[in-house]
Amino acid sequence: MDKKYYSNENSAPSIDSAFYYDGNDLGLTLNGTSASFKCWAPTASNVRLLLFKDSAAKKLCAAKQMERKEKGVWFFSGSYEGCSYYQYEISFGAEIFKVADIWHTVASPDSVASQIAVIEKSEYKNPFKETDYSKAVIYEMHIRDWSRTVNPSSTGKFLEAADPKIISHLKELGVTHVQILPMFDYAQKNSDLSYNWGYNPFHYNVPEGRYVSQGYTDGIQAVKEMQQMVKSFHDAGIAVIMDVVYNHTDGTQNNSLYDMTVPKYFYRLNSEGGYSNGSGCGNEIATNHKMVKKYVIDSLKHWMKDFHINGFRFDLMGVQEQETMSEIFYELKKIDPCVMVYGEPWTGGECAVKNGCSASVACGKNCGVGAFNDDFRDAIKGSEFGGFAKGHVQGIFCDSEIEKGLLGATGKNNRNPSGIPSLSIHYVECHDNYTLFDKLAISYLEKISYSGNLFEAIGNVGLEKVKRQDILAAAYIILAQGTPFINGGQEFLRTKQGNENSYNSSDEINQISLEFKTRYSDVFNAYKGLIAFRRKNPDSFGSKTDCLAKTISPGLTKYTAGNFCIYFNATDSSAKIDSAGFANSIEVLSGKPEQKNFVPDTVDAKSFVIFKKLD
Template sequence: MEYIDFKAYQFGYNYGKASTTFTVFATDCEQLSVAIYADANRFQYTLHAMREVATNVWSVEIPGDLDGTYYNYFIDRSGLRFKANDPFAFSCSTNGRRSCVVDLARFKQRSADLKHVSEGLKSAIIYETHIRDFTVKTGDSVVDKGKYLGVIEGTGEDDRLSYLKHLGVSHIHFLPLQDFSSVDETVEDDYNWGYDPHHYFIPEGAYATDVDDPYARIDELLQMVEGVHGAGLGLILDVVYNHTYDSAWQALEILAPSVYFRKWQDGTFSDGSGCGSELNTMHPATRYLIVESLKHWQNFYGFDGFRFDLMALIDTETMQFVAAELKKTHPDVILYGEPWVATSTSLDPELRFVKGKQRGSGIAVFNDDYRQLLKGDSDGGGVGFVQGDSAQSHFIKTHLLGAIDYSEEHKGFTDCPFEAINYISAHDNLILYDKLKLSTNWSDREIMRATKLSFALFLLAFGVPFIQGGTELMHSKKMDRNSYKSGDRINAIDWSKRAEFAKLTDWVAKLTAFRKAMPCYHSFDAAQIRNHVKLLNHETVIGFQIEQVDFTAPYTMILINGQLSEQVIDLSIDDSLHKVLSSYENSCDHSRGFVLQEQQVCVLQQQTPFLVGS
């Protein structure tokens, strides 16, 4: 079956008050039936036989109003009966044991009223967090801690959406919200990042105020999206299409063995994620599931973009198809992901969506090369530029320029800077504070100075900035390198520290405000960077001059001293010289040449070039 064949059918259920039609893709079946349960928990059910209306497509129409009805599919194969949920269902029972019929028409107008934010990848500043991390350690004005609604609740110091706007953030990136299996929804404070997908069309129930109500998770997620958009922020959903939870007993494998999952020649599951069996993204059935579920999250729930976990386990053709389909209804949709695999995979290396494959695709990738140059390894004692090691300064310059092919000496992996997601830490591995502490044993004052330098290095770079939530508050995870199930004590952001770290958050806000005011960061392509950005030739200080002829101040000079000692440089200055930013409260001293203090960042503007001969 090709993709177009799948589009000819409405898989899942087609609800109407008079009847509901169930349609499912299943292979090698002797018989397939729908079991309609009396409620979410009782074992009594009524069995309705389905018929094969096309090759491997089974369907049945059941009369009556089935709104709120729970069901499963029963598959008879080789003398055995298997039970499976509906992979295309829009809601389910607590902990996803049974699928549930819900009438999405109830939300038709609210969904239609959701408007995507106008900012796309070129102007995005992304803030990564988790529903519980973002909502638990808040004050009394946040009632629904750990829930979708808790994201949009809060006044005064609890108003985190206004705080993010002040910080300069354009989009919140939430860790997975698609229903996952690694928490018990009946346990109030059970915690997991959620990279164990169970249902691709259904919101996670643990974040709803009533896990037993199949409508609550839908209603409250829509309220969250409305509230975040109303605050002027976009939403990016972290999605996991590289593997599923417990694949052998996952509904996809039960319904269609060896179709949805990638396997080795000996029949064992391929596990390139190290977390569970890989989805066979090249099969039309899998590709259809991926694309249709993404459309649902984009067009029904109003998400403005998607981050793809272990994106290299998705074949290049599928990623290109995803981008083309989503852009049909949202041309500015933001798409990015991890261009690597975790362990050995059966997917041909030539087919993987790795770094370099994103060129010209409209999809961005995490720039882990830059991350490693900035801080050293992710979990050990290695050091990088922000800890004072300037040995790799040459390559730092390449990535500051958007990892483009700038010159023979500076060659990157992008066709344009907006293909690079620039970051220094994310939810995986040590958070920035812990990494700096482990690798230097610095005091908190010294770590704050290095943190200010770190933010400057990815917020002043060409590309797309990405902030791990809490790093601007020097959040520590107590050296936990993989806090995926470590709970609120380790992961939750302590919002009461905003006053304590006001100087740091104000610095971040100044950087983002400067970035937004500079047209070059939102518009320069590779050719314009080559023509209008000139690198400073200095052994230890990194600097680059930006020329914007039609801008108020035509010449901008960005100076970055990563050294643990002051550095002096020579620049050509005129009477219009203006200091725009400095990571130190004092001005950049230029009484004896330009003097930069240890780990100081300084941004200057004037009417004439800073670099002689430019």
């Protein structure tokens, strides 16, 4: 193939300069029995519109020559011959690709072809009415993991993930948002029923087909089922955050819709002309290219407007430029002032990005792009990288990082230089790495890895110690200034049997069992009580900048926030504390915060006490 059809890092600025298209009508515009189709393919030698009767794009009913217009846009307008699906046949000299429309938002199963249909508009809804992220409590979910709580043989369905049984649990726990692992169409075919988290994007603008009722052929059905899931959460007062992966695609060249539309333009390249690999997955998306940035922002707006998504968690946000993330925030805030935008402030490998978003970004007073605080995470339970490590709750004290984390301040990796505590996303467990229970149980065994039943391995004595460590870890993140985040099942000792990277492991490893909620109700009640206490006292626990955190002795921390003083004791012994000036304490472990008319003068090992100031 003639290299003149390929983009490279030298030609991308020329493409941006000559062919940037600022219109909002790329893809399909439907008008009764006629339609207009616009395909942005500035380096193509020719583009034809292929019309099909069937979703598998086997029955061609017409082929239409598209006309090259300004800014690299190929255009056709007219009758679509009563057909239901279409592809673009894009030529680059002698090489020809047949692809779905990357700008359109409805597709056949596996995104083989785009569908001649549009999504019916409805009024946007967000049950979360705060612009301050710290008023949220975020709960991470994977559709398949949770579907199996209501259907043990499920391979994951939109309609099961918002089952009343699941929503009842979330409401009882008290979370405000669910953050759902990737839901766009990923590379696995619908016929492939094996497990995957979904960090292998294929088409960014359409729902993942494996989460739709099995055997569907109509792309509008996929749209409606995902919309219904979101609506079910909204009706319960729970906002929905979408985990997005605009940092790489599953494949490149013939395995990428984006490469087959504008070869190599959507990706950053290295000095040899190959794909830079800042994602660690073989490529990285070039949001520094103007039309790529436009595509990503248009895609995000689509998910908000058409599906009522209320926020976005950016996977490997460090692959995007800081400027890009700021622009994304400003654009989405125009749709919803209460939208949440945050992500992982790192890359997955050596990255070609310039000024990558490796930290939070202030975008005005008390708002902006949030970032996961791995410094606080590592201080509490031990690092996840560079070898197995213990943290504060296991007795390896990291007092200065604990102080900074409690205040929502930036730590050694400088994740929150914004000075806005709410932009620090606090967590000790997510889908990646060990579950909190597994990490603590392996630590208790004095091992660096383990595969099997960790409850049996640690026994009853170990279980009681791990429970105390787990609840203490939760108290740090839930009561800190900043925005708390917990992983689904963390609140009842979820285990993955020692598997620290379960992205394609079995359902047996990944599935959620609500039986744990009953079995470990003491842990669940502690999480429930902590969340209720935080949400009941937003003037004390949120994004305050006048709080104090002080190390009394190694492992013992005094934390003052608003009307409350909390002593955290990560040591193995009870510790004397100063209760002068306090007449009441708050008990949260029962699941319902309750004010007591006494104050203890000690705090138990691996525990915390909450004092309330005199009125």
